[in-house]
Every structure is written in structure tokens, then in C-alpha cells.
Amino acid sequence: MQLTKTLFSTAALSTLLLSSAAFADIKVGFIGSLSSDTGLSTLRGATIAIEELNAKGGLMGEKIVLVSADTGEDVTEGVKAYEYLAESEEVDFIISGSIDDVTLGWLPRMQEFQIPTLDTWTSYIGIIDMVIEDPETMAPYFMNIASDEALATLYINFGADVLKKEMGWESVVILAEDTAFGGAITGLVTEALGPVAGIEVKEIITYDVNTNDFAPLFSKAEASGADFIYQVSSVNSQVISSQYVKLQVPMGMTGVNVSALGMEYWEDTGGQGGGISTLSPVPSVGYALDATSEAFVKTYKAKYSSRPAIPHFNGFNAYYGLKQAMAAAEEAGGFKDVKKWAAAMEKQDLTLKKDDKLVLRYGFWDKDTVEPVTGRTYPHNALFDLTAPYEDAAPSMVVVQWKEDGSVGVVYPPEFATTTFTLPSWVKK
Amino acid sequence: MTQILIQGLLLSGLYALIAMGFTLIFSVGRILNLAYGAYLLIGGYTYFYFAQTLGMPKIAGVLLAAILGCTMGILKFKLLVKPLKGDHVAVEISSLILAVVLQAGVVLMFGDSSKILLPIIPGVERIAGAAVPYSNLFAAVASWVILIALYFFVRKTHTGRAMQAVSMDPKGAAISGIDADRINMITWGISGTLGAVAGVFFASYTQLYPGMWVAPLIIAVAVVIVGGIGSIIGTLIVAHIIGFMEVMTSAFIAPELRGVMTMALIIGVLILRPKGLFGREEL
């Protein structure tokens, strides 16, 4: 245990260990940022899983070792990192905590090297589309988080059930960042909000991601006469949410706020983030966990004192996903026969329950099954469920809200709710 | 309309403060300090560390940021600018490398994730439909006070006049007995201080993150290009042109074109009036 811990704190020692480690070992490569909460969640989730597996004798009698390659969230560095793992370290399997554009950068390398790869953070539906278009070269790729399109689809139900029915909101102004992510989510939301949720879209305001001052944008949103703001923000979400609080914008705001996904949100915003709600992949902050996941969190907390204090959802994905990848390798006789491994990986299925209720399910869509709500396939994407009572799999997302006292809880869907959706104190109903 | 006026004034005040330290070095030392943004970076993080993490009084946080910025400015002059004397390209390039090193240092110490600063003065006032947080108002007022003080410092004091002299004609200044080295060092110190203080305000407006030095550098560059160099008043006016243009682009045209308009303005001015709107001809 201690040895592996030192592996990551003392970099020099790690090379020593790795070079002396026999090449018969199973080598796992981590690709992602070593200084972001996102990257660290995946890395640590994978590390804990590997320690547990090694304690039980490793994989097929061989020890599993981990090497990491930092991307610094830079696209070109990501390509170099993937090449390093593939050709200098010659890893058997890669686990990724990369963000969207970094994954897109190294994907051509994955197609070239054909190394089994599991993505735990990026949820870009375009990558799943690549699996559909090019099943041959994308065979080694798996994504064990529900894709963004599935997140947005379920989110529309939140609009109908809570925003319209409970809050009585009839119209919305969309405040979306000018990125591919913003564009995709905005498109889905505007198309579905009207027909499905019965909420009228008054105006769509698209802003430049380098915007320093959101005051003119909030004024514009207020002037639109809409009942609430729907934000789509992944790049500088903290700025927009903290300015919403600082400016005390007199209307409700909900939507996608990537920065609010982790427990560090409160600390990072210095408490200037109350009232913000966002959709989140599961398991989100404030999500009631099963016993196995609880145990994982406990191990994690005992092992790491630096941030993130609790792993983000992708830390869980890495923990379970890595074990599944190893189980698939056991079945396929290693990672060398990629087709065989991919077939075994597709069949992996783990259901986690709390009080007999399904809370998490780790499995993958096959290439033929059509998801009934969206009417399309999601090969190699994590299983998700878009309809209550969410008995087939966990919902694709939940809505979490940060309260002004710093607490956070799930507000939707009701089956998983731990608190209710409320307006910030300065907004008059 | 009142909204636009208020929001424009608040943002422009901040921009003026950001640009001033950069202009100062450019006009006195003739050097493009590409590490200027790094003062803002260091200022912002210093304030965050002392005032927010350690919980010291806010004013102490600002002061410590200012002191560190001043020290960095002076150190940079002594260790980097002076040894490379005369070679402007070398100073500019090493400044750029320095900025990248400092960014890596911040990542090392504080990690990648962005942080929000607590408002310097909490609370918000609504005037004519525009929300005015006290913090932003304070930042704008403070920028004005600092800039006016700087104006009188340059015009009225002995050191200030010497700075002007070095800026206009370094050789002539040397002949009349001005120690150009000392003046340069003072200028670098002031520039570092202004940068670090601007960093606290800028970060409290937006957020703290390791790459935050690029955006203010671009603002400073825009102000210098459009305004030409050497004039505090010119800098002030151009900061308002750019600030108001951003606010108006967001309000009336299309918020996603905010940055495009600023860049288009820079290129347009440079091609039509290469010396800037208020520039001096000999430069």
C-alpha cells in the first residue's frame, strides 16, 4: 500500500519501480491532468481499484502497475501523453480522465494503436457517434458515463415536472456559452423544452467564454421578461454563478454548471455560489450511495488528504470501470486480442443497490439496442435510464442544488431526491 | 441606457487600472512587458492566499499583494532587464518565458481549478435597473483614485518629471543628470504594484485561475495599441472606449462577438493610425 502511495508522490521513485517491475506485469496507463480535480478523481479511483485487485493476487497471477501521463488539459500534450503510454511504456490498457477536446485530440492515436481505452469523464455524444460510424477502429473505446445528449434529454423532464409544474414557470431565457458543448445542449433544450415541457423559449443569449463581466448579460436576460434563466456553462461556470450571486439577479437560474459538480465548489467560490443548481452525472455530490461505493469513499478519504476531498463521479467510474476492464481481460485471456476483450467488456454488468433500490449500474449499451426515449443506439456508452422508476439503470443525470448555507442535495428525480428545489432568498416569487 | 452607462463605467475603470502598469513600462522603458499579466496572476493569488485561505484582513491581503508585485517588478528589472540591457527582443522573450514559468508555479502551488474571490465589500445596490455590487464600485473608484494619484505623481513630483524625461529622451535625460537606472527601477516597481492591485480587482470581478494572465495582457495590449503610448489620460480614454465597446457589444450586437470586436478595433487602428489615437510621432 505504502509503496504505491509513494509511487505518485515521489516521481523519481516511480520510474525506479517501473523500470525494475518485470515486463510480464499488466500495465495500466492513466491519461489526464495531474493537477485538476477531474484528472485526480480518475487517477485515484483507478489507483484504489488496482490496489484492491493486487491484494487479491492481481490479474491472471500478474501484478497490475499504473503509469500516468499528464496532459495539463492541453490538446497537443494529450496526443504526446497517449503516444508515451502506447510506445514508450507499452501499456496494456488506458484509463482516461480527459476533458472533451483532449480526448478528441488523442482519439486518432487510440484508433491507430488499438489499445483498450476507457473514458470516465468526457460525455461528448460525438464520440459515441464515431463508435457507430466506425465500429472497427473504435472497438477498443468505452465511455462509462452517460453521454451529454442523454443528460440533456432527462433534464427536460425536470423542466416539465419541477420548473413548470411546481414553480409555475412558463418561459425561459437561455444563457449559453459559445462552445460546441454549449451549442449542443442549447439545441437539445430549445427543441424539447417547448413541445415536451411546455416552456416557451423567449430568447437565447450566447456569450463569449472569455467574458469578464456578466452584468450586461443578466440585464438583457431580465429585459427578456422570461420567468427564469437556463444557463449552459462548462468553461467558466464559476464566474457566471458567482456573478449571479454577487449581482443578486432577481430571477431563478438553473441549468448546466460544470464547476458545481464537485464538493470543492463551495470552497472555490468562497461561499458565493448558493442557490445554483445544475444537472450532474451520477453519482453526484449529495447522491445517496450503496455500501460498496461508501466503502470506496472511505478508503479514498483515508488515503488522500488533498483535494478533491471526495471523488467526482468519474472517480467512481474509474474505480468500477477499471475492475470491469480487468475482469473482461481475465475472460478474454488478456488485452492482446482487442476484439475479444471488447466483446467481454460489453458484457460487464454491475448493479449496486441501497435498501433494494438500484442506485448505480455499470454496464454498456450494445450496438443494436435502441433507447426508447431518444430512439437511437449508444454502443459502448454507459447504460442509463431515461424513464421513472429507473429500474433498468441509474438515471442519466440528477439535478443537484447548492443552498445558501453551503449544503448540497439532489432535487430531481424524486426517486433520488434528498432535498427540494428552492429559489435563492433574494429572488421574489 | 443608464444601465449601459453604469456597467460601462465600472468595467472601464478596471481596464484602465489593468492597462496603466503596462503602458508605464512601455513608455518609460520602451519595453513590452509580456510578463505583465503575471503580476495580476501573482497579485490575485497572493490576496486569495492571505485574505481567503488564512483569513487575514482584506486590506492586509491587498497590501501584501501590492508589496509582492512591487518586489517582483524591481527584481525583474534587476535580474532580467538590466543584464539584457539594450536588447529589447531578448527582454520581451525572457518576459514571455517568465510568465509561462510563473503560471506553472501557480499550478504547482494552487492546482488547476479556478477559484472565486470573496467580494472586497459585500452587498449590492440596484440603480436604474442595473445591479451595482459595492465591490465593483469600490474597484472602479479605487482605479480612478490610483490613476489620478499617478497622474499628479508624474506631473508634479521630481521623480515623476524624471520619468517623463526618460520616456521622451533617454539620452537627454542622462545628460541633465537623471539616473535612468534608478528611474527605470522605480517605474518597474510602480508597474508591478499597479499590476498586482489590478490583479486583486480583476480576480474579484471574474475568477482566479492559472491562465488568467493572458486576458488582462490582451486588454493592456489593446489599450496601448489604440491609445498610443506615453499618456495617462490617453490610457484612461482608451480603456473607456474598449470597456464601453464590450458592454455595448454584449447588450446590443451579439455577446459572442465581444472579443472579436476588440481585436478588430486593434487591427483597424494599427493599420489606419499606426501610432495610435493619441500616440506621439517620434515613437
Place this chain on the structure above:
Amino acid sequence: MELRWYHFAAWAAFVVFMFLMPEMVSKGTLRIFIFANFLAVFAISWDVLSGRTGYVSFGHPFLIGIGAYTTAILTKRFDVPVELSIPIAVIVTMIAGLLVVLPALRIKGSYFALITLAYMELIYQLVQVIRPDLTGGTRGMSGLPTLTRGAVNGYYMSLTLMVIVAFCVWLLMRTRIGTALSAIGMNEEAVKGSGLSVTRLKLFAFLLSALIAGLGGAFYVHYLGSIAPRALFDINFVFTIIVAALIGGASTTIGPIIGAFFLTFLLEYLRPYLPGAERYFIYGGVALLLYMYQPKGIYEIINQGWSKVRARS
């Protein structure tokens, strides 16, 4: 300035040595060489414009990016074959190069550096805003056709490109044009006085630089197989290109190559020891100290060392 047989012998030895590299090193190392080769091409391109004529460009990725994006869009969105899209990309980049010449006719020094930075920022913003269906917006594009597969092929491709570019530039700089270009860097007024057309010379240097940048950018994107605005129009990319040229030795042909290899290998060899953010810190620190020690670059350090050795013997 005369060409001697031993110049060509040195080139031949260098080329043979480099072509034998795949026999000597691992595939992982070859991948590092590939990035070094591309960086060398970009640094040579920068040096032709900035190192020689003294017009320092802080926005060189503007040119590289236009070349890269042109061929990426043509191949991905319009199914144009790579053989056709790369020449088109080079031509488009050269037209964009004219945009850079325009201000250079009137502006000198720091102002020129600033406007090139503004060009880069402008295109960075535009790529994301204008027609994201074509450019792929912030996420960029993935799955672009690649010219080669495998480390060895990629190495030969990048090496061939780099050697051809370096050799042609070297030959050209030994002609009178090369001398005149360097003279602009020293004293533009004097060149004007000698009756040469400064405008025409500048135009030539800028177009040559754009040609190399376009060529390099286009091959680079078809090597990577993906493109993203944040990876190209980035101040860190500017930093790497300029520092490669200067740390190696500006205004020489071998300098930018040395610099590119030094920087790329420094960063990659630190990876196993310092996997995290410390790596960039050390990397930047070494670059800064080396540059402060000798702003003329490693080439100059080697030269001085060599003459000391000769003086002693």
C-alpha cells in the same frame, strides 16, 4: 557565404545519420523526434520572418493555424484528397501572409509584435464563433485523414519535410537575397539607401515564412489527425516556437533545429521523473536561464566552446 564541398558533406552526414535513427532508438523516442521535427519547421518559418528581418512575430500560430485549418476543413467537410488540400492550404496561408505584410509596411518593432498577437487572438475567437459547423468550434475536429501510420513512417515523413525545408532555406540564405534580408534586420534604412526594394524583400520573407508555416501546419494536422483551436492559437504555442528559434540561435538555419530538439526532448525526458505540473516549471526555468545566459542561443555557445578548444590546441 560561398558554398564549399564540406557544407554539403555535413548536410549529407546529418541526413544519413537522421535517416538511420529508427535503427538506433525505440519507437517512443521516435515519436518525440516527430514533434521535434515539426517544431523545427515552425521555428525555421518564424526565423525566416522574425530572426532575419527583425520583425518579431508573436502571432505565428496565426499562419500555422490557417494552413492546418484549411486542409482540415477541406478534407473533413468536403472530402478533398490530401494531395490537393495541402497545396491549397499552403496557398491560402500565403494569402494570409499578405495580411501580415500589410501592417509591416508601416509599423516596426514592438507595435508589429503586438499586431501579430492581435491577429492570433482574432482568429482564435473567429474560429469558434464563425461557422462552427465547418471548424468544429471549440472542440475542433477529430478523425482527420492521416498521411502515415506508425512511428517509423511518421518519423520519415516529418524528417523529410524538415530536411527539405531546412536545406532550401539554408541555400536561399546563402544567396544575395539572404544577405539582404539579414541586412534589413540590422539596418533597414541602409538597405533602402543601397537601392534595393525593402518592400519587395519584406514581401519575399513574409511569403516564404507563410509558405513554410502553411506546409508545416498542414502536414502537422495530418499527422495528429485532430485539430483544436485551443491547441493552436495559444500563447504557449507561440512561446514554444519563439523560444525554440531563439534558444537554438536565431538567424541561422541550424539554430532553430537545435532549439526545437532541445526543448522537445527536455520536456519529454522530464516526464517519467516529474509527471505533473513541476515538469513545465523546470522546463520553463531551464529555458529562461539558458536564454539569459546566452541570448544568441545554443549554437553560439557551441561556437564559442569550439573556438576555445581550437585556440588551446
